[in-house]
Amino acid sequence: MTKGEQTREMIIERSAALFNKKGMAATAMSDVMDVTGLxxxxxxxxxxxxxxxxxAVVDYNLALLEQRTLMAINKFDNPKDKLFAYIDINRNSLNPPVEGGCPMLNFGMEADDQNEVVREKVAGQVNxxxxxxxxxxTQGxxxxxxxxxxxxKEFAALMFAMIEGGVMISRTTRKNDKTMIINRTLKKMIEAQLC
Known part of the structure; x- marks a missing residue:
């Protein structure tokens, strides 16, 4: 990696949480200057x-979320345990896998009517x-x-929506109680489908 590529990566890495917390519009280049020293x-x-x-920051945050999710899921072989791991990685929205919260939720809501390129990136990650x-x-x-x-297929959409909704509720109320209800409910729904 060249020095220029290293600097580019450093800028992305150091400003990733900043954009995920403050948002795309509210983050100024002066903020990026502060966190990078450039x-x-x-x-x-x-x-x-x-x-x-x-x-670039959206790509980085989405990739980081996916990487951390797969790391949690791939610790298990049993499909039920994999689903539980996915639920559990999102259990504590006040201590999320990516600093600043779920980038799909954060960037997706901001980009919805404002930035078609970012909206498409988030939609791709949602899918x-x-x-x-x-x-x-299917494996299970x-x-x-x-x-x-x-x-x-219906359950997958429901599970994803419930988890993301729980993240939104927890992040805005600063309480995890609703996320814990969603966590328990999803696990019961999965257990009801065991052979």
Whole structure:
């Protein structure tokens, strides 16, 4: 990796949590200058404009969330345990897997009507995450862990929506009580589908 590539990566890494916490619009290049220690001119050597940096930061945060999620899930072989691990990684929204909260939720809501490129990136990750849930359940059905008649595609959408909704509730109320209800409910729903 060249020195320029290293600097570019450093800018992305150091500003990732900043954008995830403050948002794309509210984060100024002066904020990025503060966390990186670079001048505005140095930043623009590596990023043509703020939008280019935002896109790189969104990619970084989404990849980090996916990496940490897969690390938690891949500790297990049993499909039920994998689903439980996915639920558990999102159990404490006040101590999230990515600093600043769920980047799908944070960037997705801000980009909805404002930034089509970022909206598409988040939509891609949303679809990928739901497909991961579907794939785990499909594997479980093939292995005889789950009932063959489970409407797993519907459940995957419901599970994802409940978890993300729980994250939003917890982050805004600064309480995890609703997330814990969602956690228990989803686990009961999964256990009801065991063979």
């Amino acid at each position: 001048s505005k001119g140095s930043l623009y050597v590596h990023f043509d404009n703020k939008d280019v940096l935002v896109e 990928k995450t739901q497909q991961m849930i579907v794939d785990i359940i 059905i093939r292995q005889g862990v789950f009932k063959a008649d489970w409407d797993y």
